[in-house]
Amino acid sequence: MKLFTIGFTKKSAEAFFTKLKLSGAKRVVDVRLNNVSQLAGFAKRNDLEFFLREICHMDYVHVPELAPTQDILDEYKKNKGDWAVYEQKFLELMRKREIEKRVDPAVIADGCLLCSEDKPHHCHRRLGNPP
Numbered sequence: 001m002k003l004f005t006i007g008f009t010k011k012s013a014e015a016f017f018t019k020l021k022l023s024g025a026k027r028v029v030d031v032r033l034n035n036v037s038q039l040a041g042f043a044k045r046n047d048l049e050f051f052l053r054e055i056c057h058m059d060y061v062h063v064p065e066l067a068p069t070q071d072i073l074d075e076y077k078k079n080k081g082d083w084a085v086y087e088q089k090f091l092e093l094m095r096k097r098e099i100e101k102r103v104d105p106a107v108i109a110d111g112c113l114l115c116s117e118d119k120p121h122h123c124h125r126r127l128g129n130p131p
Helices: 013-023 045-056 070-077 081-098
Strands: 001-006 027-030 061-062 111-115
Touching: 001 013, 013 045, 027 045, 045 061, 070 081
Parallel strands: 001 111, 027 061, 027 111
Antiparallel strands: none
């Protein structure tokens, strides 16, 4: 199963959609906790779904089960938390949610996990791949 990731920050709409078109992904799997109030207008759920369909001929699905809780996110972002602690808490959350039972692998197969972070190094999207 192929799995891609992308973040929308620090990208123009042109760069973002071009990367997606060239990726070979069949759908964007939105793993954001909040997918409606983002800084980039093209990344808001309804607009994104339209642009993906029209520009990239891709499907869109929001899978909030692969998003952190607001508490985990706030502790890391607002309180400048430690990435290792965030990673540990996020992976524990995934275990508790039993994502391997709740998220159909067909939904993410050949998909591109979307979050806001520009790079995946300190983003949960690189951790959201069910075993």
